[in-house]
Amino acid sequence: MCIEAFLLVSNCSEGLYHCVLTTSLSCCISLCVCVCVCVCVTLSRGCDTNRTLHWDCDPSTLLLHSEPGRGPLKLAMAKVTHVDFPPKEVVSYTKETQTPTMTEQKEEEDEEEETAPLQPEVEAEKEKPAEKQDEEAPPHELTEEEKLQILHSEEFMEFFDHSTRFMERALSEHVDVFFDYSGRDMEEKEGEMQAGTKLSLNRKFVDDHWSKQRVVTCLDWSPQYPELLVASYNNNEEAPHEPDGVALVWNMKYKKTTPEYVFHCQSAVMSAVFAKFHPNLVVGGTYSGQIVLWDNRSNRRTPVQRTPLSAAAHTHPVYCVNVVGTQNAHNLISISTDGKMCSWSLDMLSQPQDSMELVFKQSKSVAVTSMSFPLGDVNNFVVGSEDGSVYTACRHGSRAGISEMFEGHHGPITGIHCHTAAGPVDFSHLFLTASFDWTVKLWSTKNNKPLYSFEDNSDYVYDVMWSPVHPALFACVDGLGRVDLWNLNNDTEYPWRTADISRGGFSDLGAPGKIQEWGPNFWIQLINFFIFLDDYIKF
Amino acid sequence: STLTPFAEVEDTLKRIQGINGVIGTIVVNAEGIPIKTTLDNSTTVQYAGLLHQLTMKARSTVRDIDPQNDLTFLRIRSKKHEIMVSTDKEYLLIVIQNPAE
Numbered sequence: 158m159c160i161e162a163f164l165l166v167s168n169c170s171e172g173l174y175h176c177v178l179t180t181s182l183s184c185c186i187s188l189c190v191c192v193c194v195c196v197c198v199t200l201s202r203g204c205d206t207n208r209t210l211h212w213d214c215d216p217s218t219l220l221l222h223s224e225p226g227r228g229p230l231k232l233a234m235a236k237v238t239h240v241d242f243p244p245k246e247v248v249s250y251t252k253e254t255q256t257p258t259m260t261e262q263k264e265e266e267d268e269e270e271e272t273a274p275l276q277p278e279v280e281a282e283k284e285k286p287a288e289k290q291d292e293e294a295p296p297h298e299l300t301e302e303e304k305l306q307i308l309h310s311e312e313f314m315e316f317f318d319h320s321t322r323f324m325e326r327a328l329s330e331h332v333d334v335f336f337d338y339s340g341r342d343m344e345e346k347e348g349e350m351q352a353g354t355k356l357s358l359n360r361k362f363v364d365d366h367w368s369k370q371r372v373v374t375c376l377d378w379s380p381q382y383p384e385l386l387v388a389s390y391n392n393n394e395e396a397p398h399e400p401d402g403v404a405l406v407w408n409m410k411y412k413k414t415t416p417e418y419v420f421h422c423q424s425a426v427m428s429a430v431f432a433k434f435h436p437n438l439v440v441g442g443t444y445s446g447q448i449v450l451w452d453n454r455s456n457r458r459t460p461v462q463r464t465p466l467s468a469a470a471h472t473h474p475v476y477c478v479n480v481v482g483t484q485n486a487h488n489l490i491s492i493s494t495d496g497k498m499c500s501w502s503l504d505m506l507s508q509p510q511d512s513m514e515l516v517f518k519q520s521k522s523v524a525v526t527s528m529s530f531p532l533g534d535v536n537n538f539v540v541g542s543e544d545g546s547v548y549t550a551c552r553h554g555s556r557a558g559i560s561e562m563f564e565g566h567h568g569p570i571t572g573i574h575c576h577t578a579a580g581p582v583d584f585s586h587l588f589l590t591a592s593f594d595w596t597v598k599l600w601s602t603k604n605n606k607p608l609y610s611f612e613d614n615s616d617y618v619y620d621v622m623w624s625p626v627h628p629a630l631f632a633c634v635d636g637l638g639r640v641d642l643w644n645l646n647n648d649t650e651y652p653w654r655t656a657d658i659s660r661g662g663f664s665d666l667g668a669p670g671k672i673q674e675w676g677p678n679f680w681i682q683l684i685n686f687f688i689f690l691d692d693y694i695k696f
Numbered sequence: 697s698t699l700t701p702f703a704e705v706e707d708t709l710k711r712i713q714g715i716n717g718v719i720g721t722i723v724v725n726a727e728g729i730p731i732k733t734t735l736d737n738s739t740t741v742q743y744a745g746l747l748h749q750l751t752m753k754a755r756s757t758v759r760d761i762d763p764q765n766d767l768t769f770l771r772i773r774s775k776k777h778e779i780m781v782s783t784d785k786e787y788l789l790i791v792i793q794n795p796a797e
Contacts (some may be wrong), residue, residue, distance in 0.1 A: 304731050308705060312786055317723075320782035320789040321708050322771060327780050328715045328793055 269328035329412070346560055362388070362407045364416055368397050371403060372548040375428040381436040384410035385417065387428035389441055402426035403450065404441055420451040422460050433480040434487055440503075442475030448491055450506060461508045469508055471497055477528040481535050490552075492540065496522035498551070515540065515550060516560045524546055525648055531585040531602075539602070541570030541590055563600060565607040568593030572620035578628040589631055597633050597643075611643060613651055697775075709734070717794045719777065724748055725790040731787075747790055751783055 251599040300605045305642035308314055363369065371390035381384035385406055392401035400421035424443035432438035432450075439451045441460075448471070464470045471493040477489045480503070488510065489501040496516060499509035514525045522628045524543040531537065545566035548559045572591040576584040586602045595614050598607040616636035624630035630653075641652035698752050713734050717780040720735035720743075728748030733740040770781040773795075782789040 299729050299731075307725060314705075316784050316787045316788070317705060317708070319784070320787075321712065323782050323790055324712060324780060324789060325715070327769075327771070328712065328718060328791060333795060653787055 165341055241448075252515060261605055263630075360409065362386075362405075362413075362416075364405060364419075367403050367405055367416070367419055367421075369393070374426060375430075377430040378589055379431045379436065380433055381431075384408055385431070387429050387431055387439050389426035391425035391427065391444070400405040402443055402449075404429045404442065405437060407440065407455070418453050420458055420460070422447075422449045422463075427474050427476050428478050431482065432489070434484050435503060438503065440478050440480070440489060442471075442478040442493075444474045446471035446473050446475060446493055448478065448489070448501070448506060450503070464501070464506045465508070470499060470514070471495075473497070476526050477540075479528070479530070481530055483535075490528075492525045492528055494524050494526070494543070496525060498552075513552070513558060515548070515559050517548060517562055523559060526570055527573040529575045529588060530574045531588070532579060533585065535649075537602075538572055539575065539588055541573040541592075543569040545549070545569060545592060545594065546599065547573065547590055561605060563605045563607075565598055565610075566590060566594050566596070566598070568595075568617075572622070572633075573620060574622045574631075576628070577623045577625050580628060584628055589621045589623065591618040593617045597621050609649060611649070612642065614639070627647055703782060705791070712791060715793075719792040719794055720790075721792075722788075722790040724790060727787050744788075745791060747779065747781055751781055751788055755783070 176586040187475055187596060244451045281470050289536040337353065368388075368390055370393045373388055374391050375389045377387050379387070385408060387404055388404070390403040390425055393399055400423060402425045404420040404422075405416040406420075418439075420439060420441075422441065422443060424445035424447060426441040426443050426449075428442040430440050432440050437452055437454050441449045441451070441452070443449060445466060447466055448464040450462040451458075452461045455461055465478065466472070471491065473493040473495040475491050475493045478489065480487055481490050482488055488501075489503055490498065490517070491501065492498045492605040496514055497512060498515055500511040501509050515525060517523055523540060523546075525540045526543055527541040529539050531539075537549065540548050540550060542548065543566070545565040545568050547565070549561045549563070550559045551557055570590050570592045572589075574589050575588040578584065587608075588600055588602070589597060590600065591597050595612065597614070597618055599606050599609040599612040600613070611633075614633070614635045614637075615640075618635045619631050621631060624632070629647075630642065632640060632642050632646075634640050638657055642654040643649075644653035647653050698769045709721055709723075709732065712718060720739070721733070722730050722735065722740055722744055723732040724730050724747070728745055730740045730744040733744075735743070750772075751767065751770055754770050758767045766785075767783055768783050770783065772779040772781075776794070778793050778795045780791045780793065782791075
């Protein structure tokens, strides 16, 4: 920007000096710098009148006035303000039409010519886009016939045969070597969201023939083959000619959608376990009170052994079965809802080895719905009952039977589980209970009141289980299809992770309820090993 | 014969496409022209062109190191996807999968 100052001095008859300072700007810019130049000049003319010349400070016109009647003009030093303006950028537009490829190439080449000292590599790169553009032209030339021709050719078949083999294997493998255990990469994605994002549905096991329309009553994992899972089902009301009780052994290792073994029996199966020291045997407790034994070595789907339906055994539904003991000394323990507890030898189910009535204070039979043995204990155990109370009991000794009653729940207890993680600290006195009263409670066998009550659920809680490896982690499921992972090291108010599996819309018969258990290899990469079974539970 | 009959090509491609997490499958010839695809045209052309170039570069890398060697499989893992390219002299089989599913 140039400031051109024009000094016009005009003489006028009255002796007034007019000085006009004009500034001209070559063009307008958004930034305006006000220039105020104040010069006070006092000029005196040698005449009888004293004149003072001074600038008018109005920037629009700077006039040098001279007042008559002043003495001789005196010049004095004045302060001048010096301002620098940077040269203005010239913005110019070139009106060129956008023409396709050929012209662009020409422009590129022009640029190359202009910037002479270019390395050959750069030139090569610029040639490649030209090539690429040539290559893209042919796709329009391949007709459907040509494509079919290629697809039928022998070389293609050979290629396809090999490639799809590798590809299918590669696609089916889900080994994620990039997983960051610190969760840093997940944090970027999640942002604020904490709950529910690391818990994901892994698989669903449904069999159209055997498990549809049936309720899942129990789950157990094979101690010998961690991928095998047995699920027991009750009757299918819409198929009265089918067997009432079904137990399916599912295989989690392979993607196949059919069960490994199908077992059934006459009465609805209410509980099922893998016999702990007999990997081939599956034990089921049924609605009729009968205990059945299936063997996967036999080719039969029906039980190889059954307990008698007599007063010596059970006459009420058996909700709890388990094999307790060591390799050399173990028993099958079963408890029915009338409070009868029997212990059996797996070799001979024709009569119980031992039986006991579980009564509290010699009068009240305990309607047992669930039982649990603490880690390493074969004598003492805890049971949950339909009236909402928890009882501790022991099998042998002078005070065999029910010892104490713990009250706390307001509804039938659906699940009870003693702490399982082995380690230097003994947590075996702790156990969890789940109930229809929407709560999960943490107890110690040393106190008859709950240590804590977890009240984040809004429906019947159907089951609760400790993690087999992490001492502070447990999970519960409720009737709304929600699975919660609680971490006692983190927070006792809210679950650490939660997942809603009802959104799959599986059951249109009502709110889905599931029993879930932890497998031995549960702790895998923060993504839960999760079994969801397509049915609802009835009580 | 151990070769796949033509009818099975369609089935195999459908099966691959049906594998959990697979977003798209493209078969490309030696010039980078897509022959079969499960994606839309513009995406197919883009993937085919780019991956063809990359495969050529990868192949030349392998062969520069050892002229007796050749590229068989290329696997590109990105934050969002995994792109798998199975290749021989003539063709490319490209599959894009979301490994998180």
